[in-house]
Amino acid sequence: MSIAVIQMVSQDDVPANLAAARRLLEQAAEGGARLAVLPENFAAMGRRDLAEIGRAEALGEGPILPWLKSAARDLRLWIVAGTLPLPPEGQPDAKANACSLLVDERGEVAARYDKLHLFDVDVADARGRYRESDDYAFGQRVVVADTPVGRLGLTVCYDLRFPELYTALREAGAELISAPAAFTAVTGAAHWEILVRARAIETQCYLLAAGQGGTHPKGRETWGQSAIVDPWGRILAEQAKGEAVLLAERDSEEQAAVRQRMPIARHRRFFPPVEPRPARTE
Secondary structure (H helix, E strand, C coil): EEEEEEEEEECHHHHHHHHHHHHHHHHHHHHHHEEEEECCCCCCCCCHHHCCCCCCHHHCCCCCCHHHHHHHHHCCCECCCEEEEEEECCCCCCCCCCEEECCCCCEEEEEEEEEECCCECCCCCCCCCEEECCEEEEECCCCEEEEEEEEEECCHHHHHHCCCHHHHHHCCCEEEEEEECCCCCHHHHHHHHHHHHHHHHHCCCCCCEEEEEECCHCEEECCCEEEECCCCCCEEECCCCCEEEEEEEECCCHHHHHHHHCCCHCCCCCCCCCCCCCCCCC
């Protein structure tokens, strides 16, 4: 079964971003993909009206969700829709989550993952300061769903730095893990490949890392280097910068063999919390 990872250079023009994403999804479908992963903020990059975008989508008045469902139906493709701002279901006026939707080939939402770890970090780049929690609420759940290419765990970008989430996904039966992202150029150069390969190796899952890769509004630069990584940590496909459609096959027999030869899941041990020692006094 073929899987696709899509790299974009999204801007603040939603219709233009959706047109670019549709063109890339068509290429993925033509290449035989059954599942395609779009990057974080694929539809709206650098916008300051995220609350308004999310509310419109929740009320059925926005363009993104209808476009997404139509693309999945038309292309007979399962799509991980990177992230879009979306309030909790039934709460259109609540603070939005950075929401990664899994949409099936009938255009139905098969799963929803709200980003657990928000990027509230200072970075030595032109922007300098990122505070996702100003715009987004924290997610609350670990999410795994069945797809035609295997059992998929959903994560987003900054989640890559928290291996306990990936351990939980493996324990929930994940065979593939999506990681739509918009890593900064600075943090990407330092850590992106290491993190993506490490999460694949330690979970023995396929890692589907779909990044933004280029220059965005107000001079923001993202790292790119989107990749498909196999359960042994091998990079099957990657792209440095610019738009791209990466394709690879999931080899379920080889994945099972890797897990059998190195049964990490059976060997994992759990330890009680370490009690702090009292401070020494002279």
